[in-house]
Amino acid sequence: MNYRLRDWGISRQRYWGCPIPIIHCEVCGTLPVPKKDLPVVLPADVSFDQPGNALEHHPTWKHTHCPQCGGAARRETDTMDTFVDSSWYFARFTAPHASTPTDPDAASAWLPVDQYIGGVEHAILHLLYSRFFTRAMQQTGHVAVAEPFKGLFTQGMVTHETYKSASGEWVSPTEVLLETTADVRSAKRLDTGAPLTIGPIEKMSKSKKNVVDPDEIVATYGADTARWFMLSDSPPERDVQWTEAGVEGASRFQQRVWRLVGEIVALSEQSKDIVIKNDDKEAMALRKIAHRAVHTIADDIEGLRFNRAVAQIYELTNALVRAAGIMAAAPDTRLDALKDGVGRLVQTIAPMMPHLAETCWAALGHKGLVADAPWPEVDPALLVDDEIIIPVQINGKRRGELNVARGTPVAEIEKQVLSLDTIVRMLEGKAPKKLVIVPDRIVNVVI
Numbered sequence: 001m002n003y004r005l006r007d008w009g010i011s012r013q014r015y016w017g018c019p020i021p022i023i024h025c026e027v028c029g030t031l032p033v034p035k036k037d038l039p040v041v042l043p044a045d046v047s048f049d050q051p052g053n054a055l056e057h058h059p060t061w062k063h064t065h066c067p068q069c070g071g072a073a074r075r076e077t078d079t080m081d082t083f084v085d086s087s088w089y090f091a092r093f094t095a096p097h098a099s100t101p102t103d104p105d106a107a108s109a110w111l112p113v114d115q116y117i118g119g120v121e122h123a124i125l126h127l128l129y130s131r132f133f134t135r136a137m138q139q140t141g142h143v144a145v146a147e148p149f150k151g152l153f154t155q156g157m158v159t160h161e162t163y164k165s166a167s168g169e170w171v172s173p174t175e176v177l178l179e180t181t182a183d184v185r186s187a188k189r190l191d192t193g194a195p196l197t198i199g200p201i202e203k204m205s206k207s208k209k210n211v212v213d214p215d216e217i218v219a220t221y222g223a224d225t226a227r228w229f230m231l232s233d234s235p236p237e238r239d240v241q242w243t244e245a246g247v248e249g250a251s252r253f254q255q256r257v258w259r260l261v262g263e264i265v266a267l268s269e270q271s272k273d274i275v276i277k278n279d280d281k282e283a284m285a286l287r288k289i290a291h292r293a294v295h296t297i298a299d300d301i302e303g304l305r306f307n308r309a310v311a312q313i314y315e316l317t318n319a320l321v322r323a324a325g326i327m328a329a330a331p332d333t334r335l336d337a338l339k340d341g342v343g344r345l346v347q348t349i350a351p352m353m354p355h356l357a358e359t360c361w362a363a364l365g366h367k368g369l370v371a372d373a374p375w376p377e378v379d380p381a382l383l384v385d386d387e388i389i390i391p392v393q394i395n396g397k398r399r400g401e402l403n404v405a406r407g408t409p410v411a412e413i414e415k416q417v418l419s420l421d422t423i424v425r426m427l428e429g430k431a432p433k434k435l436v437i438v439p440d441r442i443v444n445v446v447i
């Protein structure tokens, strides 16, 4: 509640900040600017050609009249710390055009903020100030809540290897040629071939030159690849190590999805005469994979576990690519399930690779944007594992297993057990001494 609480001096000698609305009069003292004169607006014709506060040096801005005696007076030239603004902007954003600082109805409707995402550098001061402001604004009736944020997530930073020349200068990754000989990585300058030392992986910073220009990545691979790589590499709360190999992997995956969509379009053309049986066992297995994937991916996205969502998408893609490969050789009854699965795949990548997803969506013949399409529905029946494996023991030793539907009755299990090859062989035509069946669990045969 009060650990290390201290007063906060909010005035700064800077141009960029909200003016502190105070007037100093030699006769009347320190007075607030009358409400009718608010807000105090910063001058636009400001010059930064000398050190210190530009407002202090401005020829006219600070000269004003005393609101009480009307005599010559001086405007406060200090401005507010920008932390003042960042402490309550989320309340103002709920009614940006209101003539009052907040519209309490709008603030009540929107606040608290559901999910706050920021870097760890904000986690102490800004968030503490925001909570303090919100409590104060609740007291003054500007907002109804005491806590501004429901959820906080602090994301990691982007890191990169560092490279240093023999003379101790940092070298940018774009000027470095990396080589691997007999499992040993080495670096040299692209232009001169001079050897470089590979330094530790650190937060990208201009001083260490280990910065990769996002514009170059976008120009080479596109924005989708850059985003996909960052989301796939590690949990978002941890640092991402930017590597060329990682980006190339993301790019390859994009191409894989695009090829798969092309195959599906071609298959649909070729296979117009195929009779689709939707309850076909194989088709249902494929549907299960797709529905389960969508279910888990949604859950992972909601929980901000993007790298896990990406891993699920890779698995779904693998299953669909396999099925497409089989069908390219001989189209079968799974075609509908496959098409549905690929549509679902495109929808799950859409939040992370919107450009690719839109192109795929259009290629698959959908009308409108995938961004406007509702998230794919999941059939709960397809999430249940209805096939189970029951181990079959003979005289206490596992000798086989049964693949049955969950809840298969004892009589049916008995019939299947007694027709198993191993059992038939071992019984030699006789009846078992004892047969213990625990449905959905285990079968014990005593002979």
Ligand SMILES: [Zn+2]
Binding pocket: 025, 026, 027, 028, 029, 066, 067, 068, 069, 070, 071
């Ligand atoms: Zn005065």
